[in-house]
Amino acid sequence: MTETSYRSPKKRGRIAVFLSGRGSNFISIHDAILRGDIDADIAVVFSNRRNAPGLAVALDRNLETASLNHKDFEGREAFDAAVVKELEARDIDLICLAGYMRILTPLICRAFENRLMNIHPALLPSFPGLHVQQMAVDWGVRFSGATVHFVVPDVDMGPIITQAVVPVLQDDTEETLSARILIEEHKIYPEAVRLYFEGRLEVRGRRVFILD
């Protein structure tokens, strides 16, 4: 990772949300936009699954949607190249991954360096990957939480923007812990996007500074 610093733009931004599932984080970001908390528009909600429930929600909310099926492409790079094309056509400033169940290639990470965020349901760098709420229960950690971070080619390893902590209780299951974490996700993801378009996020190496 380079040490050069990057500062997010202060502008009314154009967001692409990527999802593969129900899209509750997408909804939390869109609700924050509708309340006027975030100076941005969701220009497109994109999915790799045409029948993702989150896409139906987006249509209900009169948002533009797009989907591409990776099976129609020869390999990950070709798929991501097509995705980048979709985004460039829409002049996207920021991609928000919100339960997007596909690993991104370096191609898209580079094209959107410092303009690509993800939310992860654990306190990174602990528990990267999948099924992390179950892992937190299995390890008996006392605290877990959620992390919003910029995306780099190493999965779940990009600069951390914001985190929220929740206790892990003795009788927690994957479901109960996930529900407790999700409440926090819905607070910190819109907050991170708000700070981004207020021009207040500065990336220096692997650290993100929040400017006043």
Ligand code: GRF
């Ligand atoms: C969330 O737990 C998020 O942290 C993870 O995937 C899940 C997506 O949930 N990356 P939703 O589709 O936003 O409800």
